[in-house]
Amino acid sequence: MSVDQNTVRKVAHLARIAVQEDELDHFAKEMSTILDWVEQLSEVNTDQVEPMTSAVAQNMRVRADEVTSPPLRDEVTRNASGAEDGFFAVPKVVE
Amino acid sequence: MTDTSNYIEGLTGSWEIVMGLEIHAQVVSNSKLFSGAPTEFGAEQNTQVSLVDAALPGMLPVINEKCVEQAVRTGLGLKAQVNLRSVFDRKNYFYPDLPQGYQISQFKDPIIGEGLVEIDLPDGSTKDVRIERLHLEQDAGKSLHDQHPSMSFVDLNRSGVALMEIVSMPDMRCAEEAQAYVKKIRAILRYLGTCDGNMEQGSMRADVNVSVRRPGEELGTRCEIKNVNSIRFIGQAIEYEARRQVEVIEDGGTITQETRLFDSKAGVTRSMRSKEEAHDYRYFPDPDLLPLVFTQEYVDAIAATLPELPDDKKARFVSDYGLSIYDAGVLVSEKVRAEFFEDVAKGRDAKMASNWVTGDFFGALNKAGLTIETSPVNAKQLGELIDLIKDDTISGRIAKDVFEIMFETGDDPAKIVDEKGLRQVTDLSAIEAAIDEVMAANPDKVQQAIEKPKMVGWFVGQVMKATSGKANPQAVNKLLAAKFPPSAED
Numbered sequence: 001m002s003v004d005q006n007t008v009r010k011v012a013h014l015a016r017i018a019v020q021e022d023e024l025d026h027f028a029k030e031m032s033t034i035l036d037w038v039e040q041l042s043e044v045n046t047d048q049v050e051p052m053t054s055a056v057a058q059n060m061r062v063r064a065d066e067v068t069s070p071p072l073r074d075e076v077t078r079n080a081s082g083a084e085d086g087f088f089a090v091p092k093v094v095e
Numbered sequence: 096m097t098d099t100s101n102y103i104e105g106l107t108g109s110w111e112i113v114m115g116l117e118i119h120a121q122v123v124s125n126s127k128l129f130s131g132a133p134t135e136f137g138a139e140q141n142t143q144v145s146l147v148d149a150a151l152p153g154m155l156p157v158i159n160e161k162c163v164e165q166a167v168r169t170g171l172g173l174k175a176q177v178n179l180r181s182v183f184d185r186k187n188y189f190y191p192d193l194p195q196g197y198q199i200s201q202f203k204d205p206i207i208g209e210g211l212v213e214i215d216l217p218d219g220s221t222k223d224v225r226i227e228r229l230h231l232e233q234d235a236g237k238s239l240h241d242q243h244p245s246m247s248f249v250d251l252n253r254s255g256v257a258l259m260e261i262v263s264m265p266d267m268r269c270a271e272e273a274q275a276y277v278k279k280i281r282a283i284l285r286y287l288g289t290c291d292g293n294m295e296q297g298s299m300r301a302d303v304n305v306s307v308r309r310p311g312e313e314l315g316t317r318c319e320i321k322n323v324n325s326i327r328f329i330g331q332a333i334e335y336e337a338r339r340q341v342e343v344i345e346d347g348g349t350i351t352q353e354t355r356l357f358d359s360k361a362g363v364t365r366s367m368r369s370k371e372e373a374h375d376y377r378y379f380p381d382p383d384l385l386p387l388v389f390t391q392e393y394v395d396a397i398a399a400t401l402p403e404l405p406d407d408k409k410a411r412f413v414s415d416y417g418l419s420i421y422d423a424g425v426l427v428s429e430k431v432r433a434e435f436f437e438d439v440a441k442g443r444d445a446k447m448a449s450n451w452v453t454g455d456f457f458g459a460l461n462k463a464g465l466t467i468e469t470s471p472v473n474a475k476q477l478g479e480l481i482d483l484i485k486d487d488t489i490s491g492r493i494a495k496d497v498f499e500i501m502f503e504t505g506d507d508p509a510k511i512v513d514e515k516g517l518r519q520v521t522d523l524s525a526i527e528a529a530i531d532e533v534m535a536a537n538p539d540k541v542q543q544a545i546e547k548p549k550m551v552g553w554f555v556g557q558v559m560k561a562t563s564g565k566a567n568p569q570a571v572n573k574l575l576a577a578k579f580p581p582s583a584e585d
Contacts, residue, residue: 014375016189053386060385065124065161068131069145076149076251077141086140087239087248090191094240094247 003031101269102310105341110307112337113314114273115227115265118280119258120290121234121298122165128233128257129156129199136296140250148255150194155383162257163387165289166206166231167397169259172287172404173226175210177394181230183384186376191249192236200260202378205230206387212263212283213406214275215424224276225264234258259290265304265314270333274326277301278428282405286430300324305336307344315340316350320364323357332357336364408433416445425453431467438474443481451477455495459502471505472498480508488512489519493564520566526558527574529566533557534578544579551579 005024008031012019019027073086082089102109127134130147147154170177182204185197210226236251261280267273281299284290292299301324306317320336323329335357340350355364403411405427412423412433426436426449440448456477460470480498483489489497489512500511512518520526533554534541544550558571 010375014187014377053380058385059388061157062160062163063131063157065126065159066131067126067133069126069133069147071142072144072146072149073141076144076146076151079151082246084243084246084248086142087242087250088141088191089243089246089248092240092243092245092247093191093238 003028003035007031098268099310101272103307103337103341105345107345109310110337110341111310112268112270112333113265113306113308113317114267114333115304116263116267116273116276117302117304118261118263118277119234119300119302120169120261120280120284120292122162122231122257122259123289123291124159124161124165124257126159127255128159128162128231130255132255134256136298138252140248141252143252144254148194148251150196156199156381158384158387159257162231163206163389164397165257166229166259167389167394168287168401169261169284169289170207170210170229171394171398171401172283172289173207173210173212173229173261175226175229176208178204178206178208179389179391179394180204181206181387183231183381183387184378185381186232186378188376190235190238191247192238192251192254194236194251194254198233198235199381199384200232200378201230204386212276212279214272214279215428216275217271219421219424222266222272222275224266224272227262227264229259229261232258232260265306270330273303273333274330277326277329279405282428282430286402286404288402294324294326297324301329303329303333303336305333305340306350307337307340315344316352318350318353318355318364320355320357321367325359328357328359331359331362332364335362339364405433412436416440416449418445418449422449422453425457435467435474439478439481441478443478444485447481447484448478451481451498455498459498463502471503472501476501476507483508483512487519487521487567489517490564490568492568493517493519496564517565520562521570523570523574526562526566526570529558529561530554530571530574530578533561548579551575 005028008019008024008027012027077083077086077088080088099109102111104110121134122128124134126132127145127148130145132145132148133143135143145154147156167177181201183199184202186200186202187197189196205228207226207229209228212224212226213221214224215221234253234256236249236254239248239250242248263276267276281290281292281294284299285292290299294300300322303320303323304317305320306315308315318336318340320332323332336355343350354367356367357364408427409420409423412418412426413420416423418426425432427433432452436448436452439452456470456472459472460466465471477498480494480501483497484491484494497508497511497517500506500515501508504511520529537557540550540553544554554575555568555571558575559566559568
């Protein structure tokens with residue numbers, strides 16, 4: 001499977017990763033190699049096989065509808081790049 | 096038969112509007128979908144944010160069983176397929192109010208599949224709207240853009256709160272139908288207790304997909320109007336958007352599929368260009384969560400606890416109480432209304448109870464800008480007022496005055512009747528005395544009434560006036576009829 005430069009540019013943008021123009025070719029080749037490698041799996045016939053969601057068969061754990069988390073405003077905002085008046089503060093984003 | 100009454104007339108002919116809605120309804124629960132932080136509305140910014148909601152490294156989501164139950168309950172109320180196995184996916188996009196960088200949602204395998212809702216239209220008819228699916232997902236936080244010149248402020252209190260996204264099929268053809276659909280969904284959710292339906296607080300909001308086409312032709316390209324938060328705005332947004340699309344097409348243009356915002360001040364929809372490419376969400380199953388699996392017995396146990404829903408209640412009000420379909424519809428449109436009516440009607444004349452509740456009572460609430468919850472008059476008091484009319488303590492006319500005083504003061508009707516001396520005069524001799532007095536004072540009118548029996552009506556009015564409206568009107572009529580027997584010529 002071959003990945004072109006435009007796909008790399010688009011994926012990088014969606015993932016908010018800065019990729020320079022002169023790096024596109026390099027990444028395109030690397031991603032193609034990875035996908036080709038994974039592509040080998042499609043040689044196996046899995047028509048009758050249920051997708052595996054866990055190594056051990058188990059159901060999803062659930063919790064009761066209880067409030068267990070105390071107010072943590074200082075803790076959650078402590079590592080934010082910006083915080084003001086109890087809010088997270090980010091460069092202005094307006095529609 | 097094709098209904099053409101909803102078509103829009105353009106310059107080049109008729110157009111049909113086609114609409115589907117996505118309703119986001121906040122699940123009633125104490126804590127969030129995947130964390131133990133509270134969900135209460137109006138808390139101080141970022142005080143209801145757990146480490147999971149802030150997406151701090153290493154935190155793992157654990158699902159709230161109540162939210163699952165609420166989704167199943169809603170599915171049953173929408174007469175929908177409940178899927179015993181569903182899967183949570185990550186919907187990936189970047190925005191400051193989404194700290195995880197993805198929303199946990201359900202994409203390929205939602206918890207609820209196809210269902211059906213009957214909507215009630217203003218002309219009294221009904222129409223079926225198909226439900227495509229309902230899935231559970233996390234709400235995002237809230238961004239404030241007007242608090243600082245160069246920064247946006249983010250409050251994550253809502254982040255992670257459970258939402259049900261209810262997706263309809265494109266079955267609606269005019270603004271009234273879309274509005275009726277939202278009202279019906281809201282009523283069902285409130286009856287079920289799965290969402291409070293409060294659109295002002297944002298616990299329920301709708302995305303409206305609008306397209307236009309020539310009647311009978313293929314579907315046109317649709318635009319999605321995001322986050323419309325009142326039933327009135329939904330109507331305005333649709334009217335505007337449909338006309339805009341017709342104008343674009345008739346001017347030779349084409350509609351581009353896009354997300355638009357409704358500006359309620361200007362009454363127009365505007366393009367949200369920045370969201371365009373963000374539509375590539377790269378969904379994949381969330382590796383932090385196993386598939387959600389439950390048994391048919393679990394679903395049956397929830398089904399056994401479902402309350403009577405609006406359609407069934409309406410049918411019962413018509414058959415058991417003899418109400419008109421219209422009145423029954425007005426009463427069941429909200430659970431509290433139906434409960435209030437049934438409290439008033441209990442052991443009483445249901446028709447009379449319905450007239451008082453839908454007439455004077457709702458009228459007074461509307462005028463005062465109050466709701467049943469904040470009403471100064473409760474169901475017990477209104478019932479007592481009806482009792483006073485029924486046992487002839489007061490006339491229906493005086494009852495209206497008593498009701499007004501009840502609404503002002505919150506006093507019991509019996510107390511008001513006693514204090515104001517409004518008890519109806521049923522003592523025939525007292526009424527007769529009043530009649531005689533009026534007759535003695537107006538010999539000319541007496542003469543006229545003997546000649547023209549229609550004039551007797553004047554005496555009824557005078558006697559009622561003389562008794563401050565307290566005379567029993569039937570008694571007055573009867574006694575006056577005896578005084579002025581129909582003349583031979585008639």
